[in-house]
Amino acid sequence: MNFNNLFQPGLFIVVLIALAIPLGRYMTAVVNGSSVVVRRIGRPIETALYKLAGVDPDAEMSWKHYALAVLVFNTLGVLAVYGFLRLQQWLPANPQGFGPMTPDAAFNTAVSFVTNTNWQDYTPESTVSYLTQMAALTVQNFFSAATGIAVVIALIRGFARHTAATIGNFWVDLTRITLYILAPLATVIALVLISQGVLQNFKSYVDVPTLQVTTYQTPKTDAQGNPVKDAKGNPVMVDNKADKQTIAMGPVASQEAIKMLGTNGGGFFNANSAHPYENPTPFANFVQMIAMLVIPAALCLVFGRMVGDKRQGYAVLAAMTIAFAVACWGEISSEQNGNPLYASLHVDQTASAAQTGGNMEGKETRFGIAQSGIFTVATTAASCGAVLNTHDSLTPMGGFVPLLLIELGEVIFGGVGSGLYGMLVFALLAVFVAGLMIGRTPEYIGKKIESYEMKMVSIAVLLTPLLVLVGASIGVLTAAGVAGVSNPGPHGFSEILYAYSSAANNNGSAFAGLSVNTPFYNNTLAIAMWFGRFGSIVPVLAIAGSLAAKKRISATAGTLPTHGPLFVVLLLGTVVLVGALTYVPALALGPVVEHLIMVAGH
Template identity: 45%
Template sequence: MSPFVAGVLQLLALIAALALAYRPLGDYMAGVYGSTRHLRVERWIYRAIGADPAVEMRWPAYLRSVLAFSAVSVLFLYLLQRLQGYLPGSLGFASIAPDQAFNTAVSFVTNTNWQSYSGEQAMGHVVQTGGLAVQNFVSAAVGMAVAVALVRGFALPRALGSARAGGTPIRTGELGNFWADLVRGTVRILLPISVIGAIVLVACGVIQNFSGIHEVGQFLNEHSMGGSQQWNGGAVASQEVIKELGTNGGGYFNANAAHPFENPNAFSNLFEIFLILLIPFAMTRTFGRMVGSLKQGYAILATMVTIWVGFVLLMWWTEFAHHGPAFQIAGGAMEGKETRFGIGASSIFAVSTTLTSTGAVDAFHSSFTGLGGGITMLGMMLGEIAPGGVGSGLYGILIMAIIAVFIAGLMVGRTPEYLGKKLGTRQIKLAACYILITPALVLCFTAAAMTLPTPVHSMTNSGAHGFSEILYAYTSAANNNGSAFAGLNADTLWFNTTLGLAMLLGRFVPMVFVLALAGSLAEQQPVPATAGTLRTEKPLFTGLLVGTIIIVTGLTYFPALALGPLAEGLS
């Protein structure tokens, strides 16, 4: 069987598995976030944190809760790393340096999971399991909560100026309760799937233990002198599953999902891709169920699938279709790819991880062809919305849907409407701010890094490929992806600090605009559809949305891409 045919069969199997899980998981998540019942363990958690899950929050209160929880999480994880040398289970590793501890704490709390360290050489069991793995759960749950809050903005019609009996005004604009959404997303969705997924990964050969460092064997170096290699174990399977399911991406080992302890064979590789895409795709069903129109969810799903499949095909074209005897013997551009996965599966993984906010890698993106590396960057530059991160992908593509409806309204001279809500000046300004903040972070930080001598010295390569290394790093950070182009020494004071700032701003500033938009929509009285209303559940709107996403991204990033991957790919 040719590598290309094997890749096609794996893609078809992946699509079939996602299709089978789409309806039950999407409906289940809609039920979770729409439920008024609290499990016993959830009530224990609410009492422990002092939260009242019955209190409805307007968008400022919801945002304050998000920011407060995230700030405490950053502080806790930072202190845990700084104290590692004094904790049991540290495997003898020293405490993490301040700048790297800051970068790592921000990285995992923002669902980025960028790593400027080698996990097996820096982090002990306590930090890995009690710090990083915990944030893999709750950072994903935060993204899902914000997405659900935006959906409620569309789904909750509250008439302005209405009143309860007795003349007491009804508070409008409530988006639910952040603490309830956070706890339910973790306890009812992420934890159960992770338990099942971890069992599957252990059955595939992923390790799960708390062993210490041990010597693997004796080796001879180039001078025929003896040496040894050491490995440490860890609770890898349990962290690997939520790393992929929560679109986190931080690997237990430096080689990430290319390491055989994390990803031992072709089946585990395909299963991990399935985990990456599972919740982001299924949340479109949740969206359709919550707004009362499954067709609206299908339109968003069709947009995501069109872009995702298109990017996979483009990646295959760049990685398979190359001339030269080395490429022909290997069956394509095999440099930097695991032979147990091949080009087909590695390309699917690379596209899936960069079109979501995952950041896990089973191949080195820096070793992809020039155009192939550009495709991974473009996937992040789209805003990671096809299907995007857990939660962030849904609210990101809904923002793009608002922009697409606005553009269509300009064409016909009509006030745009989406899901029965009018999109006025306030809504469009908030959507525009959301779209502009991430490119501003990426391009400004990249420009600063290229003009200063210290960051440039961290580049392994010069020219277009070296520029791509830095552009990729800030694109990955600001979009909360976390994957690395490789070849860039990011463990410096400059990169630890600036990438940390890019992650913080790239995660939480867009959330401000999303929740403000959700609040403004929730305050509106829904308007009935008329003959002039754009049908946003039709294939025509799907095409408009795809075009809007590509055009907006292309106009924003084309000059930067032309200096890096395009220049390298066309040279």
């Protein structure tokens, strides 16, 4: 690790926390309705929307009604996106004349964007129209992010309230989060990206002359497409020249901003954040990395403020930051060390003034290993899934880090809302384990954690590994699953394991070496995405309802403090222990054995 590889992650973390503090204060005021923006500026818009939708903003919901509203709203979202994808050939704002997406691909994409996964197994710039990008995909980027934040706010209310039968109103939470948090921040970020050169237009694709003309030959064919042959039976060749390149246009910045801010992932272009029109400068790249994590970091502080003890939020934020820093160190050092097998080919991978060194395969050369490493960790620690470099080209341990981050439940900052409610589930598990050690009923923030809460915690913690491991098992045991593997062996297994881990944990990134645009993967991954998202949300809301109904008890001498260094260590240990016990056998068959093969010289 050189100075640059240490400095850049440190700078990133400092800027992230500095921005999260004021944002956390503002978000708290928005969700509790005390912000002047909510009380005065936005009141007419809110009132009109509630009247149009027939919503009573003063009527709060039980956890069951809240969960039902979440499920109904997102089911309608799947139907809407599916309709756009299947009917786009007849809709306006389609200057390229793109046809409909296949039924299985449309189903996968609709579920993907509604669940905040944005798993894209198609080429967006040659598949999806401008209207579909804006009215279907970008809109769901807002709504899926707002859903995640609304759920964690409902859970926080469960901790903050006592002897209450309700946990808020989903429609009010969804509206305020979208209007006052996501929309303004996305607008600012989009304008910043436009200033850096990110596209934002509605032009048709542009053909431009290339700097160099390339000539090549192809077989001549007749009107029926059959090859034409000469008298000797040899194919007749035709001279061709390539003197132009088609440049994709479109409303890129608006989708780029919310895909990062809402930890949605994906991209307007297939190359994603490595595309120069999506990510043109180092500053734009830094803004995108900050955008991925700033709301998840700020939500930790919202948690502390809403429960009346800021130290609780600081403790959770500290645990996330420590884990993030360790992951950055592991990722960057693995890639900077490179592949020892290249030494036998006399390839120098040492960093120097003349070269960056390390494993530059698949990296974005404009940004180097340090920023590529931070981006890789940020996008898999969060549930973003946007990529700056090809994960398939990472070293075995470099691929191990993002895969493990996803499989830990993406609670190291995590997705907007989902990261914090996932971490709070682990916090409940941590205090339960601590209670068993000392023989006391576990407590967290003044609420006793009893059998009902632990049953719901068990469902939330175990459901995703079940989806991942069963899905990966089916993938490696079926001909349709193995058919997509281009690199057999441990790496091919890692590709399948990564795909189901990414889908079930709603990340959306991929190793990129697995062909998944097939009916088998489109359908099985869509199922993993849906149940990975809402199979966790329902028990989390059940926990919120149970906690809200309980009285708040006073701390005693035997109460475990949950705001100090001891609890931070306990929380991190619980996260790592659960991940290790669940996924170590699978990881051993993939990146671990691949690393051992590499160091053995094979």
